Amino acid sequence: MRQKSGKADAPKGKNTIYLIILFVIIASVILVMVLPSLNEEKAPQETGQQKTESPKAAIKKEGEVIFADAAGVSKIKIDVEIADTDYDRTLGLMYREGMKDTEGMLFVFPYEDKLSFWMKNTIMSLDMIFINSKREIVTIHRNTTPYSEQSYPSTGPSQYVVEVIAGFCERHNVNTGDKVFWQ
Secondary structure, three states: OOOOOOOOOOOHHHHHHHHHHHHHHHHHHHHHHHHHHHHHHHHHHHOOOOOOOOOOOOOOOOEEEEEEOOOOOEEEEEEEEEEOOHHHHHHOOOOOOOOOOOEEEEEEEEEEEOOEEOOOOOOOOEEEEEEOOOOEEEEEEOOOOOOOOOOEEOOOOEEEEEEEEOOHHHHOOOOOOOEEEEO
């Protein structure tokens, strides 16, 4: 024999509605938790940034730089990733774990000015090559100190900077007054 609890039994239709409502609430909570992480993965593409790989990634070839003597005789050609936005120039080579001797990063600024770089969060020692609007090397800082907040300034107005692995300038006889060309 069935005992009554004092409450009226809910019809089967109402139980089904309650289950559907509960299911919708649980599904909504799950979506709210999952969607933000999906949007974070898509954000760089949606904001127009071209670089979607981790900062630890290898150099992405976006151009070539040729170092030549003052007469224009070529010394060496390297592949470069181009940093021509505020974000890319700020990030630079920070967190990169390594680079080949024939790779580098070309920083492009909108106008010529006295520039200064530092090595904060940069794992590897670099040679920093400051270049004026005539594409002549005006300053070279060799074998910079990783993770340093020391300022490495240009000695004259510069519009471009090429960063390469430390020792590059010595190995390839790259000097102040040399010319730099790129494509």
